[in-house]
Amino acid sequence: MQVTRERRSLARGSGISPYQDGHLKTLDRRDMRSLYRLLWLTRALEERLEIIFKQGQVVGGLYRSLGQEATAVGCGYALSAGDWIAPSIRDLGALLARGIEPHDILRQYTARGTSLCAGKDNTNHFTVPELGILGPISPLGTQLCVLNGVALSFRTRREPRVCFTFQGDGASRTGTSHEGLAMAAALNLPIVVVLQHNRWSFGTPSTAEAAVENWADVAGAYGVPAVTVDGNDVLQVYDAAAQAIARARAGDGMTIIVSETYRMLGHAQHDAQRYVPDEELIAWRDHDPIRSFETYLVEFGFESETSLAEVRAEVAAALDVATDEVLAEPYPAPGEARSRVYGNAELDAAIPWTRGEVPGYEGLVTARPSATRGTTRQSQGA
Amino acid sequence: MQVTRERRSLARGSGISPYQDGHLKTLDRRDMRSLYRLLWLTRALEERLEIIFKQGQVVGGLYRSLGQEATAVGCGYALSAGDWIAPSIRDLGALLARGIEPHDILRQYTARGTSLCAGKDNTNHFTVPELGILGPISPLGTQLCVLNGVALSFRTRREPRVCFTFQGDGASRTGTSHEGLAMAAALNLPIVVVLQHNRWSFGTPSTAEAAVENWADVAGAYGVPAVTVDGNDVLQVYDAAAQAIARARAGDGMTIIVSETYRMLGHAQHDAQRYVPDEELIAWRDHDPIRSFETYLVEFGFESETSLAEVRAEVAAALDVATDEVLAEPYPAPGEARSRVYGNAELDAAIPWTRGEVPGYEGLVTARPSATRGTTRQSQGA
Amino acid sequence: MASVETRETTYLTAIREALQEEMRADETVFMLGEDIGVYGGAFKVTEGFLEEFGPDRVIDTPISEAAIVGAAIGAAHMGLKPVAEMQFIDFIAPAFDMIVNFAAKSRYRTGIGAGLVIRGPCGAGARSGPFHSQSVESYFANVPGLKMVAPARAYDAKGLLRASIRDPDPVLFFEHKFLYRRIKEELPTEGEVLVPLGEARTHRPGNDLTIVTYGAMVFKSADAADRVAAEDGSEVEVIDLRTLRPLDTKTIVESVRRTGRLLIVHEAPRFGGFAGEITAQVCEEAFEWLDAPIRRVTAIDTPVPYAPTLEDYYLPGEEDIVSAARWLLAY
C-alpha cells in the first residue's frame, strides 16, 4: 500500500469526491443507503441522548461525535464479520455499523440493568465478542494494547481476521498508545489504527499538544505505512479503511490512517466550547460529512431528497420506540454490585462484602473466650 | 538544521572522516587530546571495573559501553558548563566528559559510603547538580521525562542552557520515552536526545523489537528534526551534538540524533552474548571508535604513537591509584540505611524504623491497663 | 462576628485560593497538567490562572501523566515548586512508575529531593463510573518517600495545599470531587490559612468510641455520630486524619486509649485498604486499651460501579456507620 497524503483546505466546501475506483466499486446502492442510514442514525441517536441528558436521564457524562460521523461509519462499514474493533470516545458510528443497537447505547448511558455492562460501566465501555467489539476504558491509549492481544490470537491461530481501532490526536501522546503501536508494528499484527486529527483534545488545541504537522509522519516511529484521508468524506474513509484492512488480512501488518476531521462540539455536554475560534467552527460546518454525502447521493442518482427523508423518518421512529422502551427499564438491583468480580463464583460469595451487617461478628461475641483471657491477663499484668 | 542521513556500511573499515568544517573547526590540539583521553579513560575504567567485578568487588551488575564510547564522549564534550545531561546505561564517557572522576564510578559500583549515592544506589544513578548531571533510574525511558523538567526550568528562567540525554533503541519503545519526547517537542524545550541504535536490546535484536528501518524517522512522531551519525566517529558525533545544542540554545527546540553504533559486549557481565552472530561482531570490531580515532590523530599530525601511548599510561596509572584508594574505603555504616527518606529530618527520626527492638513496646507493657480491662470484660462477656 | 473577616468559601474555591496565593507569593510555584490553561481545568479550579500567571506558570501539557510527573520532578530538582494536576486522580495510574520509582526514591538515592505536589479529584458518589471515582491512596501507601493528604473541610483543603506546596517532599493531594461544591465554610479573607502536614483533627469530640476517617467519609461519620448521640446518648469521637502519610498516630492512639473502641471508615474498598495500617498501629500501641475489636466500614471489594443503585450500595453509608458504631458500643 502506498503512502498518500491528501490534505484539503478547511473551507474547500465541496461535496464527496465522486470517484468510483478501488474498493468503492464494490459498494452498491444498498451499501450507499446503509452508509447514509448509519451516518444519520449516529447523529440522531446522539441528539436523542442529548435530549435525555438534559432531562436528567443520563447518569454520567455524554460525549458526542458531531462532525466526525463519517470516519467512524466508513471504518466500521469496511470490516467483516469476525473482525474486531475497539472504539475510542467518538466512534459511535462504527459500533452501530458493527451491529450495536440504539437500545444498547441508550441503556449504557442511562445505566440500565439490561445494559451491556449491566449498569456497571458507562458510554461505549462494553465488550461484545459476538460482534467483535472490545470496549475501551477511560485511561486513553490502553485499548490498542489490549486489541493487540486479540490480533495476536488471530495470528497464532492463523485466522485471516483483522483488528481496527481509533485514537485521538490527544490520546496519541500517551505512553500506552505508543507502546501499543510499537508492539503492533514489531509483531506485525493485523491491525489498522485510525488517528483522528480532530484539532482538539478536550480544551487544548492539537497544536499545543503536539508539534506534529503532518500526522501521517507519526507512522515513522513504527516503520509502518500511513495514509491521510478527508475524515469527513465517508467514501474516502471507507476506501482507505478497506485497503488497510485488506493489507492487514494479507499478513502485511499495521496501517495508520490519519483522519483529518473536526470536533464540532465541546469535549462533553458540560463543555460549552468557548475556547474555540468561531471561524474554525464556521469553516468546518461547511464541510459537514452528512450534508455533503446527501448532496453526493442525490447528484449521482443513488437517492432522492424524498428517499433520504424517509430514512431519517424511519430512524426517528425507531429512536422514539427505543427511548421509550429503555427508559421504562429499571436500574440494576443494588446487590448486583457484588457480582462477577472474580471468575470463581464461590470466591465472590466468600468475600466479606458486609459493612454494617457483618454477620460473623455476632458469632464472635458469643464464642469469645473473654473470661479465661481476662484472668490470664490480670495475673500476667500484675 | 538540516536532516541528514549518513549510513555507512558495517565493514567500511576506514578511519574518522577528516573533515574540519562546521563546529569541528573550533576543536584545537588540546581538544583532540582531551577527546582521546576521554575515550581511552572510558574503556580503561570499564576494563578496570570488569577486573574488580571478577574479583567480587562490584556489588551488583556491571554494564559496559565497549564499542560505543565515541557517542558518549563526543556528546558529553559538546556541552557547556551549566548544561545538564542525563545518561542512559552506556554513556560513561559523557559523564567523564562532564567531570565525573573515576573514583566516583568505582565507588558507585563498589557501594562505598563515599559514593555519590552514599551506597544507596548503583551504576550511574547519581544526580550531581554542580556538574549538571541527572541520574537515571532503572525503569527505561523515565529520565527524559524528568530532564524535561530541568529544561523547563531553563525556559522559565530564560537561561540559555541545554539538556541532553541518551536513549537506547530498546528503550525507545517504552511509553515513558514517548511521553518524554512528545512533551519536549510540544513545549519546545531545549533538549537534545541521542537515540543509540546499537542493534541490541539485552538479548533481543533491534529488528525484533521494532519494525523501524530508518531510526531518524522516529522524529516524525514528534515533529522535530533528526540527524543520523556514525556513532563510532567521535568527531562526527561531536559535530552533530554541537549543532543540535546550538539549535536548542537558540530556542529552536529538540533535535534527535540517531547514533548508528554497536554494542560489542553482552548486556551485562553475566551475559556471554552467545546469541550474537559472529560476523556482526567481526564487522563492527573493524570499526572500533578508538582505534580509528588513533589512526586519524596520527595521520593528521595531532598525535604520535608515542604521545598516545603516554596518554594511555597516564590513564592506567591514575586508575591504579583510584582503584586502590576506593577499595580501601568502607561500606556505609548500616544505620545510614535510615537517613534522608524525607526532607524533614524530624520526620526521618520519627519513623518507626525498628523491627526487633521496638522500644515503645516496653513502655506499653508497663502502661497497659489490663487489670481494669480484664474486669470490664469479664462482666460484659457474661 | 469574629474579629477576622470571613467569606463563604467552597472546598473548590479554597483549593483555587491556595494555588493563587502560593503562586502570587512565590514565583517558583507553577502548575502543569491537561487543560488547566486555556480551558481552566476540568473542574475549573484554575480558571483565570493562565491570564493571571502566564503560560510559563500555567502549562497545558499533552495527555501524558508520566511525563507531567517527570517534568515536575525535574523542575523540583531545579528549585521550582511544581503543582501537577491529574485531571482525575484515576489517571495517576499511568504515572505510577514515575511517582513510586523516581519521585519517591529520589532523595534517598541521590540526596536531591523532589518537592512537588500531585493533586487531583478523587472519590465516588458523583455517578462517574469505574474510572473517574477511585480512591487511590492505598496504591501508594507502601511507598516510603511519599506524603499523602486528603482534606475534608475547605479550611483544610486550603491550608494543607499551601503546606504541601511548601513541603520538600512529593505530596499526593487527594481532593474529593464530591465535596468540591458541596462543602462551604467561612474562611478568613486575610492572613494565612496554613495547616501543617501530619496532624489529624478532632472533627467531633467524644469519649465512648473513636471513628478514624478522612475525605468525604468525615461528614458521613459525623452525621452517624450525631445520630448515635441523639438516639442512644453515646458520644462518638470523629477524627479526620487530613494527612494519611505521615500518619498522626499520636492523636489516634490518644483517642483510642481514651475511648477503648475504634471504628475505621474509608471510602476505598476493604481488602488492602488504608484501615489496615491504622489497625496495625493501634494494635501495636493501644492494644491493652481496646475494649472491643477494631472494626472497618468501607466500600465493598469491587470497582466503583456506574448505576446509582450500584454505587449507593458500593459506598459506605451513614447507616452502615451507625450500625457498626452501635455494635462496638454494645460490645
Next chain:
Amino acid sequence: MASVETRETTYLTAIREALQEEMRADETVFMLGEDIGVYGGAFKVTEGFLEEFGPDRVIDTPISEAAIVGAAIGAAHMGLKPVAEMQFIDFIAPAFDMIVNFAAKSRYRTGIGAGLVIRGPCGAGARSGPFHSQSVESYFANVPGLKMVAPARAYDAKGLLRASIRDPDPVLFFEHKFLYRRIKEELPTEGEVLVPLGEARTHRPGNDLTIVTYGAMVFKSADAADRVAAEDGSEVEVIDLRTLRPLDTKTIVESVRRTGRLLIVHEAPRFGGFAGEITAQVCEEAFEWLDAPIRRVTAIDTPVPYAPTLEDYYLPGEEDIVSAARWLLAY
C-alpha cells in the same frame, strides 16, 4: 524411598517445569515478555522454550510492560492463556494502569474476564539496589479483581504457577529471586503438582505463637522458630500464606485462636504493608483470643538500598524475628 519417584528441583526449575508442563498440556498457554525467547529470560527460566514451543508461543516483545500486559488481556479475552513475564517485578510499575484499570476491572465491567498470569522476580537480598529488589504486593492489595501469589517452596512455586495459569482471573505471581537457586526440594517427577490458590500452608506447627509470613521470609521465620524452640522451648507456628489474595483468613484465624499470639513478618516496608490487612482481619475475627498485641517484623520504611551493609540493615533478619517472638511469648 517413597513410592513416588522424585528429583531434586530448585525453585527456579520448578517454575520452568510448571510453564513447560502447562504449555505441553494446553496449547492455548503461551508466554510473552522481554528477552524470554532468543535469550531465554534474564534468569534463564525460559531457556530452550523458543526451540520447543516456537515463536507463536514464546514471544519476545519490545520493552513495553503496559503493552505486554495489554496484549495478555486481549489474548485472554480470546480464550488463550497468556503468561507475561516482567523481567524484574519492579518493572510492573509501568504496567500499573493496565493491570489495575484494565485487567482487574474487566470481568466486573463487561462480563469478560482476563485470565492471565503476570510473573516475575521480586524481593531483596541479591544486592540489586532500589529498582531490582522491590516487593510490590501492597501496590496491588487494594485492587479488587486481582489475585496474588507468593510461593516460598519449590513445590508451591510449581503447583501454584500451574493453578495460576488455569485460573480464570488475572494473577500476579511473585517469584522471590533470592530463592531461585537457593531453594531445592525433592519433587515428584511424574504426576501433577498442583496447589490451589487461596490456601495457606502450615510450614511449621506450634501452639505458643503464630507467625504469618510469605516468600523468602518463610525460611527466616522458620529458622527463628527453630531457635526459639531450641533455646526457650516454645513452639512457634509458621504459616506460609502462599496466596496473598484471596487470603486464607480461615487458616490464620484458626491458628491465632489456638496460640493467642500473632507476629506478621514480611519483606516489604512496614507502613502500608500487607501486614495491615492481616492485622485488620485477625482483629475482626480473633480479637478475643489475642493474649498480646499483634506485632510486625518488616523491612524499614525506605527504598531498598544497594550497599550490603545497608541492605542487611534494611531487611528483616532472623534476629529481629526471634526477639519479637520472645517479646510476644513473654507478654
